[in-house]
Amino acid sequence: MRVSEYIRLPVSGGEQISVRRLTAVDVLDLLGIGVSQPEFECAELPDSWKEEELRLWLQSEFDICLGAYDIGGQLVGDCLSHVHVEANKVHIENVFVTPKFRRKGIASGMLRILKNSYENAFPDKRFRLIGVVLCSNRKAIRTFEKAGFGIGEKCYWLQA
Numbered sequence: 001m002r003v004s005e006y007i008r009l010p011v012s013g014g015e016q017i018s019v020r021r022l023t024a025v026d027v028l029d030l031l032g033i034g035v036s037q038p039e040f041e042c043a044e045l046p047d048s049w050k051e052e053e054l055r056l057w058l059q060s061e062f063d064i065c066l067g068a069y070d071i072g073g074q075l076v077g078d079c080l081s082h083v084h085v086e087a088n089k090v091h092i093e094n095v096f097v098t099p100k101f102r103r104k105g106i107a108s109g110m111l112r113i114l115k116n117s118y119e120n121a122f123p124d125k126r127f128r129l130i131g132v133v134l135c136s137n138r139k140a141i142r143t144f145e146k147a148g149f150g151i152g153e154k155c156y157w158l159q160a
């Protein structure tokens with residue numbers, strides 16, 4: 001997906017939503033929707049993503065991070081990923097839609113666009129896209145399923 005390209009997302013409820021790749025200039029908008037929502041890891045918490053780290057991430061040539069925009073150009077959702085090209089893996093780090101815009105197909109639409117974007121960017125690769133979701137987060141699980149993901153092996157969350 002070219003950085004300047006907008007993809008119109010067909011969503012329910014009469015909204016007009018477009019999706020494009022985020023770049024470093026979008027970092028403050030991304031933090032903006034993050035700080036307003038406790039569940040988003042970009043909040044100003046000690047162990048959340050920092051502006052400079054996000055900026056570098058959005059500058060990456062290979063990692064694809066998407067933003068969903070309403071008709072007024074307001075960022076209303078994001079889908080952030082890291083690619084490990086040689087290992088054929090894409091890790092989906094965050095999927096988020098602001099509450100007013102939920103249940104319209106935006107998150108599942110972004111996940112589908114993310115998958116297509118990697119397929120187009122690396123036509124000779126077969127990537128495995130991996131997202132981690134809490135077992136209790138049923139709506140997130142359904143969102144991934146709606147985008148064509150299946151539940152993989154059940155894992156333990158190990159941390160040090």
Ligand SMILES: CC(C)(COP(=O)(O)OP(=O)(O)OC[C@H]1O[C@@H](n2cnc3c(N)ncnc32)[C@H](O)[C@@H]1OP(=O)(O)O)[C@@H](O)C(=O)NCCC(=O)NCCS
Pocket residue numbers: 039040093094095096097098101102103104105106107108109132133137139140142143146
């Ligand atoms: C999870 C989240 C990203 C879903 O975004 P969304 O744009 O509302 O998702 P979609 O509209 O594409 O919904 C996809 C499916 O998920 C399920 N779903 C989503 N929200 C739901 C809700 N509130 N109640 C029941 N099912 C729900 C539905 O099956 C829905 O499909 P349907 O509307 O055709 O029935 C959003 O709720 C969110 O930002 N949550 C907080 C952050 C989070 O938990 N992120 C995921 C982990 S990284």
